[in-house]
Amino acid sequence: MRNVRFTVLALLVAAATFAAARLIDNAYVFFAGYVVLQYIVLATAWNILGGYTGYVNFGTAAFFALGAYTTVVLHKTVLVLPLPAMMLVGGVISGVIGLGMGYLTLRLRGTFFSIATLAMAVVAQTLITNWNFVGGSRGAYIIRPSDSPIFSGDYIQYLFVVMLLLSVISVSIARAIQHSRLGYGFSAIRDDELAAEASGVPTLKLKLIATTLSGGLMGMAGAPLPYYVTYLDPASGFSLSYAVNTIAMPLIGGTATWLGPVIGAVLLGTLQQVATVTISSALSLLLVGLLLVGFVIAAPKGIVGWFTR
Amino acid sequence: MSDALLTVAGLGKHFGGFVALSDVQLQVAEGERLGLIGPNGSGKSTLVNCLCGTLRNDTGQVTFSGHKLNGLSAHQRTRLGMARSFQLPRPFPTLTLAENVRVPILYAADVKPGRVVTNPRQRCEELLDMVGLLPKADRKPADLTQIEMRKLELARAMASEPRLLIADEAMAGLSHQEVDDILALLMKLSAQGVTIIMIEHIMRAVLAFSQRLVVLVAGRKIADGTPQDVVRQPDVVAAYLGS
Numbered sequence: 140m141r142n143v144r145f146t147v148l149a150l151l152v153a154a155a156t157f158a159a160a161r162l163i164d165n166a167y168v169f170f171a172g173y174v175v176l177q178y179i180v181l182a183t184a185w186n187i188l189g190g191y192t193g194y195v196n197f198g199t200a201a202f203f204a205l206g207a208y209t210t211v212v213l214h215k216t217v218l219v220l221p222l223p224a225m226m227l228v229g230g231v232i233s234g235v236i237g238l239g240m241g242y243l244t245l246r247l248r249g250t251f252f253s254i255a256t257l258a259m260a261v262v263a264q265t266l267i268t269n270w271n272f273v274g275g276s277r278g279a280y281i282i283r284p285s286d287s288p289i290f291s292g293d294y295i296q297y298l299f300v301v302m303l304l305l306s307v308i309s310v311s312i313a314r315a316i317q318h319s320r321l322g323y324g325f326s327a328i329r330d331d332e333l334a335a336e337a338s339g340v341p342t343l344k345l346k347l348i349a350t351t352l353s354g355g356l357m358g359m360a361g362a363p364l365p366y367y368v369t370y371l372d373p374a375s376g377f378s379l380s381y382a383v384n385t386i387a388m389p390l391i392g393g394t395a396t397w398l399g400p401v402i403g404a405v406l407l408g409t410l411q412q413v414a415t416v417t418i419s420s421a422l423s424l425l426l427v428g429l430l431l432v433g434f435v436i437a438a439p440k441g442i443v444g445w446f447t448r
Numbered sequence: 449m450s451d452a453l454l455t456v457a458g459l460g461k462h463f464g465g466f467v468a469l470s471d472v473q474l475q476v477a478e479g480e481r482l483g484l485i486g487p488n489g490s491g492k493s494t495l496v497n498c499l500c501g502t503l504r505n506d507t508g509q510v511t512f513s514g515h516k517l518n519g520l521s522a523h524q525r526t527r528l529g530m531a532r533s534f535q536l537p538r539p540f541p542t543l544t545l546a547e548n549v550r551v552p553i554l555y556a557a558d559v560k561p562g563r564v565v566t567n568p569r570q571r572c573e574e575l576l577d578m579v580g581l582l583p584k585a586d587r588k589p590a591d592l593t594q595i596e597m598r599k600l601e602l603a604r605a606m607a608s609e610p611r612l613l614i615a616d617e618a619m620a621g622l623s624h625q626e627v628d629d630i631l632a633l634l635m636k637l638s639a640q641g642v643t644i645i646m647i648e649h650i651m652r653a654v655l656a657f658s659q660r661l662v663v664l665v666a667g668r669k670i671a672d673g674t675p676q677d678v679v680r681q682p683d684v685v686a687a688y689l690g691s
Contacts, residue, residue: 320554323543323547323550323551324551324555326540326542326543326551327543327555330539330541331539333534333538334534334539335523335540335551336501336521337522337523337526337532337534338526338552338555338556338604338607338608339527339551339552339555341521341523395542
């Protein structure tokens with residue numbers, strides 16, 4: 140019941156956000172807002188595996204780009220599929236990849252798991268770069284429809300709404316997990332896997348649930364990307380900045396709760412957008428680096444950590 | 449013994465060329481209090497790890513209340529009713545004490561056939577109260593003293609509602625009074641019908657607790673009998689004091 144109430148509340152916040160963006164009546168607000176929302180989804184998805192379960196994933200870009208390339212493939216084969224359906228397919232594919240990756244790598248712990256995820260991202264990028272059908276290293280052009288299919292407005296507004304809803308979904312999932320039996324199991328795994336097993340927690344199964352869910356949400360976040368950028372190449376789709384940002388945001392916001400990644404994504408995402416426009420796009424990554432160093436030293440529990448003991 | 453709760457037959461485990469356990473035979477009856485002793489490195493903890501599924505035994509078979517355990521993972525064994533406390537306490541540091549105890553309630557007690565924990569919160573409180581940690585229910589394990597840590601370890605083990613509790617050196621490093629505290633706690637659990645295997649170096653505690661004593665030396669069981677008889681056995685004395 141509490142979860143339903145939360146989701147309704149989140150939907151209201153989302154509606155208010157959309158209304159405010161419409162009031163400003165500037166296409167750039169939607170372009171910038173879309174990126175921030177996308178990072179809310181990515182950071183929240185990363186946090187399910189990285190924050191709750193304690194497995195640091197450096198391969199965000201792979202799951203994200205697989206979602207995006209799923210859309211490219213679908214776009215080139217079955218044109219008529221609506222965007223939410225494509226996102227679902229992208230999510231399923233990234234989720235399945237997450238499951239497979241989890242099965243292969245979850246016997247590794249700590250740094251070794253992280254290195255394996257990074258390696259997987261490189262492998263996936265190499266495969267896509269050499270796959271001619273999706274454009275190979277030249278990249279693929281996607282023509283973005285000009286108008287929103289469900290309400291009057293630009294297509295970018297539609298993308299914004301879709302991403303807004305996906306953030307509501309993923310944050311609701313993350314919050315529901317945090318207060319559930321699954322959440323206790325994840326925390327136990329993060330704290331001490333041996334003790335978790337001894338307490339009856341099926342650690343392998345739970346870790347696979349975490350990788351699948353986390354990968355799936357990342358894939359869904361990536362699926363609309365081709366329509367957003369209209370030109371997708373492996374170097375930008377698999378950009379390391381996705382992985383770095385997605386780790387930095389929960390760390391800055393706080394990894395223990397659902398709220399941390401949201402705060403981190405809104406704060407850092409907005410800051411980056413502002414810096415990109417006002418100063419330079421190179422500065423935005425520097426910002427991430429500096430903030431990350433600062434928080435790791437001064438506030439290892441993130442912003443949420445300030446308010447809890 | 450036909451009413452054995454736990455039967456260990458021909459258990460063997462080696463690490464590379466080192467034989468940690470060889471051909472260990474052991475039976476534990478329902479409700480029994482068994483003491484397991486042996487010098488450092490004799491294989492006690494390896495035996496516990498093989499029983500609980502943390503390590504896989506190379507040879508032999510462990511049977512627990514009719515279930516063959518070989519190949520079952522640690523959490524499956526916990527769910528069957530076998531719980532352990534760790535030699536060095538391993539609490540979940542980011543969870544409160546209540547949450548620490550809640551994990552096995554949700555994942556072991558609640559999944560037993562025909563058992564539903566209707567009020568997990570109340571069950572947490574009962575368990576913490578049993579070990580005297582209720583006032584600290586909302587604190588983190590870092591705030592605990594050594595003995596409180598051991599008590600939390602026992603409370604968490606009991607939260608899975610086990611039929612067999614394996615207490616791996618639950619008293620090591622504690623003061624005289626604290627040893628008595630834990631001893632009283634284990635006796636209380638035993639009175640509730642839980643079968644207990646106590647692994648301990650503190651002979652005073654082992655002798656006071658055990659109905660039967662098993663001695664491991666260099667991975668072999670060299671004695672099995674009443675405590676009075678076992679401690680007088682020449683090879684047991686030799687293992688501890690040298691011949």
